[in-house]
Amino acid sequence: MTTNEKSYKQKAVVLLSGGIDSTTTLAIAQKIGFTTYGLSFRYGQRHEIELKSAANIARNYSVAKHLIVDIDLRLIGGSALTGNIDVPKSRSVSEMGKDIPVTYVPARNTIFLSYALAWAEVIGSSDIFIGVNALDYSGYPDCRPEYITAYEKMANLATKSGVEGNQQLKIHTPLIKMSKADIICQGIELGVDYSLTHSCYDPSSEGLACGACDSCLLRLKGFQEAGVSDPIKYKG
């Protein structure tokens, strides 16, 4: 899960939601020297507007290709992000880490990584980047380091290269031990333009962030702790 810092021109698939974490991850993958392939999902999320941000970021970073895959997770249900459950508002950040939140989407990262695995195999890449981090894995089971390790092991048995043994697939998680403030500081160092990103789970119809959902609160706290002002607009 660590990332070799030397420069080489290999292809990498980068999961790109359009938020702070995935955008910073994309910047890191490019800095290392990978030719990047951005992968996003229209999964029935109520904040589908994040895909506009993902597309702008993909363009901004001149990724080799940006794929938006349609997978309607509303059919499966079970989450505030894809269903009729209300997105919780104005919780304290300390409260967030206690339980798995209702915004958890069952097996979402497993599904996302599976598409990344398929695409990596097709384009001849053995590197997948995902922006999971310590903040996430306090709440979401599929962001924990032990999950990523198990996924990597499974992935290496799932594919042609696993059988032929000619390359080992690697899941890169460069942010895994970082706080939101660390991530923002690193991104700013890399020149990331955070005005392009979207984080809110429950934006207004014009796409303005609510400023009160878990994702907005973590974002605002991250910018505050990093000592940087958040360049996006909030409603009200």
Add this chain to the structure above:
Amino acid sequence: MTTNEKSYKQKAVVLLSGGIDSTTTLAIAQKIGFTTYGLSFRYGQRHEIELKSAANIARNYSVAKHLIVDIDLRLIGGSALTGNIDVPKSRSVSEMGKDIPVTYVPARNTIFLSYALAWAEVIGSSDIFIGVNALDYSGYPDCRPEYITAYEKMANLATKSGVEGNQQLKIHTPLIKMSKADIICQGIELGVDYSLTHSCYDPSSEGLACGACDSCLLRLKGFQEAGVSDPIKYKG
């Protein structure tokens, strides 16, 4: 991966393609006593007609629910089953096991199992059935027992139940060591109506099996070795 034979009324998600293996697997899951939830995929397969068979079989077995999920793997590509690569015809069965065939769909089982995992979590099931078997894993990497074991381990770290530790997810592969003939014999014992199933990778527009693709040849050989006549129609 073994299946406890005692009878209980738990829910199980069964991957159902409409072929011999998944139909027999469904019959086995029901025989054990599971309340079954059938899961199929419209993934851009050229033999989309198999979904008609899957729906008929789901009805025939009165599954609690049958979900057909749309996931267009053509965007990702890399397979004769979803792209413009020709489906190989009239190969000898011994030839098939040597390499990973062009009909291999990158990471397909990983993607399918990931949806099954999501659905299982939502309906409160800790049992997933998949009809992989020895014949498959001679050619497809994501049918091998070690892959299934690794998937199960990853899945138990991916979900709420993995965190809360209240139930262990199990991937059941009741056919894993069986030949096609064994599977057919077992299915007939369980009263499976194989006239409802579809196996051909390259059917005619009326849905008739070609009789020459790998899948047809393995099916025909299986029925022959089981000493039973295949109840479906072939073209020509």
